[in-house]
Amino acid sequence: MQYIPITYVDVATAAVLVMLNAALSFALQLGIDRQILVSALRTVVQLTLVGLVLKTLFALASPWLTLLAVTVMILAASTEVASRQDQRFKRWWNFSLGAGAITLATVLVTLFTLTTHIRPSPWYDPRYSIPLVGIVLGNTMNAVSLGLNGMLTAAMRERAAIEARLALGADRFAALKPFMRRSLRAGLIPIVNQMSAAGLITLPGMMTGQILAGMDPTDAVKYQILILFLLAGGAGIGVFAAVYASAWRLTDERHRLRLDRLRPAETAGRRRG
Amino acid sequence: MHVLTIEGLRRPGLGPFDLALAPGQCTVLMGPSGAGKSLFLRMIADLDPNDGAVRLGDQRRERMAAPDWRRLVTYVAAESGWWADIVGDHFARSAPVAPYLPRVHLPADALEWPVSRLSTGERQRLALLRAIAQQPAALLLDEPTSALDPEAAAGVEGILRELRAQGIVLLVVSHDPAQARRLADRMLYLEGGRLTVDAAAADGAAAATAAR
Numbered sequence: 178m179q180y181i182p183i184t185y186v187d188v189a190t191a192a193v194l195v196m197l198n199a200a201l202s203f204a205l206q207l208g209i210d211r212q213i214l215v216s217a218l219r220t221v222v223q224l225t226l227v228g229l230v231l232k233t234l235f236a237l238a239s240p241w242l243t244l245l246a247v248t249v250m251i252l253a254a255s256t257e258v259a260s261r262q263d264q265r266f267k268r269w270w271n272f273s274l275g276a277g278a279i280t281l282a283t284v285l286v287t288l289f290t291l292t293t294h295i296r297p298s299p300w301y302d303p304r305y306s307i308p309l310v311g312i313v314l315g316n317t318m319n320a321v322s323l324g325l326n327g328m329l330t331a332a333m334r335e336r337a338a339i340e341a342r343l344a345l346g347a348d349r350f351a352a353l354k355p356f357m358r359r360s361l362r363a364g365l366i367p368i369v370n371q372m373s374a375a376g377l378i379t380l381p382g383m384m385t386g387q388i389l390a391g392m393d394p395t396d397a398v399k400y401q402i403l404i405l406f407l408l409a410g411g412a413g414i415g416v417f418a419a420v421y422a423s424a425w426r427l428t429d430e431r432h433r434l435r436l437d438r439l440r441p442a443e444t445a446g447r448r449r450g
Numbered sequence: 451m452h453v454l455t456i457e458g459l460r461r462p463g464l465g466p467f468d469l470a471l472a473p474g475q476c477t478v479l480m481g482p483s484g485a486g487k488s489l490f491l492r493m494i495a496d497l498d499p500n501d502g503a504v505r506l507g508d509q510r511r512e513r514m515a516a517p518d519w520r521r522l523v524t525y526v527a528a529e530s531g532w533w534a535d536i537v538g539d540h541f542a543r544s545a546p547v548a549p550y551l552p553r554v555h556l557p558a559d560a561l562e563w564p565v566s567r568l569s570t571g572e573r574q575r576l577a578l579l580r581a582i583a584q585q586p587a588a589l590l591l592d593e594p595t596s597a598l599d600p601e602a603a604a605g606v607e608g609i610l611r612e613l614r615a616q617g618i619v620l621l622v623v624s625h626d627p628a629q630a631r632r633l634a635d636r637m638l639y640l641e642g643g644r645l646t647v648d649a650a651a652a653d654g655a656a657a658a659t660a661a662r
Contacts, residue, residue, distance in 0.1 A: 341531030341577065344495060345584060346521035355533055432516040433497055 179391040234303045243303040247310050251280050254318040261322050264329035265440045274422050275321055282317045282415035286407050313411040320364040320412035324419040327360030332427050339434050349428035357420050364416030368409045451617035452507025454588050459493055459502035464643045476620040478630040481640035487623045491590040495525035524586035528593040530577035532565045545583035554605040571597040588619035
């Protein structure tokens with residue numbers, strides 16, 4: 178496998194393109210020249226740091242440091258999901274429900290592929306496990322977020338419909354069924370679109386990267402297909418866990434809708450405003 | 451035909467309530483807005499967390515799965531809820547609902563209507579029929595005629611009288627003293643978290659509500 182290394186000078190000349198954007202913003206008074214420069218700078222700083230961290234992790238190849246890195250990544254994704262919701266569960270439920278779904282899906286899918294397909298030695302080799310967790314995590318996070326949001330919004334908006342069904346003697350999962358279905362679909366549609374568009378409308382980033390890195394395109398394609406299937410698995414397990422767990426938490430063992438377990442709406446509103 | 455017995459039913463700020471509702475009797479519950487009339491009905495149906503015991507005859511609520519209890523003792527909210535697009539999809543296929551439709555001034559094809567086409571009053575009548583069609587032993591009705599014109603309200607009251615004759619336990623929240631006089635075998639008044647059963651007090655309260 179042969180790749181053409183690029184130098185820091187190459188990176189610096191590419192920055193001319195960002196300067197062009199900033200100049201455009203300045204000339205047309207778009208008012209985002211500062212943001213453009215700051216975001217470009219953040220890209221440089223953040224990715225450089227990540228590069229250093231990964232280099233160290235790969236060199237040490239310690240199972241504990243790998244586990245620590247994976248834990249930090251999952252916690253960051255869970256925080257992101259928890260802060261994205263319009264409606265939230267009270268107290269630590271808001272965080273832990275999303276975190277549970279994300280962890281379950283990411284760990285299962287990553288372990289599956291590490292032990293079945295890629296099989297590095299040792300099996301937790303950070304060079305493979307960390308990028309895999311990263312790519313599965315990002316996708317699972319979106320699916321879990323969409324699923325949770327669908328359920329909590331439905332519980333607030335469709336309260337009359339859900340309670341009418343409960344009052345007529347439906348059990349809690351029957352009463353929530355239409356909203357669970359809708360939330361599951363919402364969580365799964367992005368990965369379905371991604372798989373449909375792959376190669377036609379978009380060249381997936383990872384595949385492009387491997388081709389640039391000198392990999393044979395048919396091998397890069399195999400890798401990309403594997404990754405898309407992993408993402409589908411992560412999204413499916415994640416959204417399923419999130420939707421069922423939130424349906425369970427939104428109701429109790431006497432099949433009552435428990436909106437008192439959500440934070441009052443005005444709190445959420447204030448946070449948004 | 452069973453008595454609905456309520457013992458020590460309470461939640462923070464409301465109750466405890468002790469009450470026995472006889473089959474074939476219509477009890478009308480009145481009281482100022484926000485007194486907790488709807489909450490009281492919801493507690494009996496076990497739709498909100500509550501303490502205390504409720505039983506229908508010798509069937510104890512606490513010993514039954516909540517959905518089974520609610521099929522026996524069915525609450526109909528003032529604001530109806532709909533979960534499918536077509537009215538008929540909210541009814542069991544074999545539900546005996548067709549004979550009731552003309553009596554509440556709805557045409558025979560109302561079950562084929564999309565829910566989005568229904569007026570508030572139509573929704574209210576259909577939500578009541580939806581509960582009746584399951585043939586519960588007790589009905590807890592929260593302002594069942596609040597959105598109806600007098601004609602449609604009279605139709606609903608006629609059906610309620612018929613259910614009463616069949617031996618169903620009826621507990622109806624109403625803001626209309628005239629309706630209460632027409633329907634009630636017994637009047638209850640809820641204020642300050644307490645029930646007053648005294649008929650004279652209930653009459654006075656009804657007059658006060660009317661004056662408001």
